[in-house]
Amino acid sequence: MKDFVSGVDLEEFRAQVETQTTREHCPTAIAIEKNIPIYDGARVSEAVAPEWAGVIGQGPGVFVIKRAFADLDAIDAASDAFRAIIAHERATGVAAGDHFAKAGANDRIWNSLQKLCLHDPAVYVRYMANPVIDIACRAWLGPGYQLATQVNQVRPGGKAQAPHRDYHLGFMSPGQMAEYPEHIHATGPTLILQGGVAHCDMPVESGTTKLLPHSQRYLPGYVAATRPEFRDYFEEHCVQLPLEKGDAIFFSPALFHAAGENRTQDVVRMVNLIQTASAFARHMENIDRTAMSRAIYPHLAALSAEGRRAVIAATADGYPFPTNLDTDPPISGLAPETQQDLLARAVSEGWDQSRFDAALDAQEAKRRP
DSSP states (O other), X not given: OHHHHHTOOHHHHHHHHSOOOOTTTOTTOSEEETTEEEEEGGGOOGGGHHHHHHHHHTSOSEEEEXXXXXXXXXXHXXXXXXXXXXXXXXXXXXXXXXXXXXXXXXXXXXXXXXXXXHHOHHHHXXXXXXXXXXXXXXXXXXXXXXXXXXXXXXXXXXXXXXXXXXXXXXXXXXXXXXXXXXXXXXXXXXXXXXXXXXXXXXXXXXXXXXXXXXXXXXXXXXXXXXXXXXXXXXXXXXXXXXXXXXXXXXXXXXXXXXXXXXXXXXXXXXXXXXXXXXXXXXXXXXXXXXXXXXXXHHHHTTSOHHHHHHHHHHHSOXXXXXXXXXXXXXXXXXXXXXXXXXXXXXXXXXXXXXXXXXXHHHHHHHHOO
């Protein structure tokens, strides 16, 4: 893995990225703008699925669907519901932590899927009764996918994000990324599809997502995206497209991208971000790892460092997601502390059982929906 990380090379990256999107990638697109295929939602059928899978995987890595929502009244009704949820959360002191922005800088609704559903089920049903979104998710992930959404509302003056890749590896530090072998870097993006729905007309000046088409194919790209020379290259070569209310965009989580700066005076940019996960990213059994961690804690201090690591890895939950990001936000980093991290920290700091039990209970409580 060391050679894989040390082999990150900007010239090699440029050779892959500096290519043109052609009709071979997207024969049914109505246009290609700035290397991004554009589709008409009114003409979309399930027959386009293989084409979209090719666009995401081996093509430019991103496509836009104009008029993905034919029912704009459903968009407006959902927007009203989201604003009500934002107002409620602000009034109750909820400051949503963000992966790439200071808490409170944007209006963020974590788990907007569930919150909209419970706030107004009728609006939720109208909003989600959209076969175009379903076709896009199935095209990359197949059936049984699991949808999650998060609303991001950026007011005038809202700053841009740093360029990045997304969940899973994209939410880790470079050191953590480097612990995963090459094939995980290659296959991880096949488990997730990223997207977003425009809830208002959004000119480029409002900060529509900055994108680098074809960048998802660069294998060491998760590590590369953290390096200044790659970020500089991104800023020099990225593209942005305007979106209209009801348009949708989908892209590989491995695509280099970043939300832009809202340079307008009067456009409050609202996007419902979509993150769809493969049905296959699950275990066969439900395991109570909290009870297991509690049971083994008294026995860990006597083990060698290597033995302790192995036992912790076999016992505790090593991944911070899914969680309740309202109560367990990534305020001090890209992701909350894992159960494995908590267990290792407790041993290294010499906590007694009662302190560890209390911390374990608190962590589990924060993660509950």
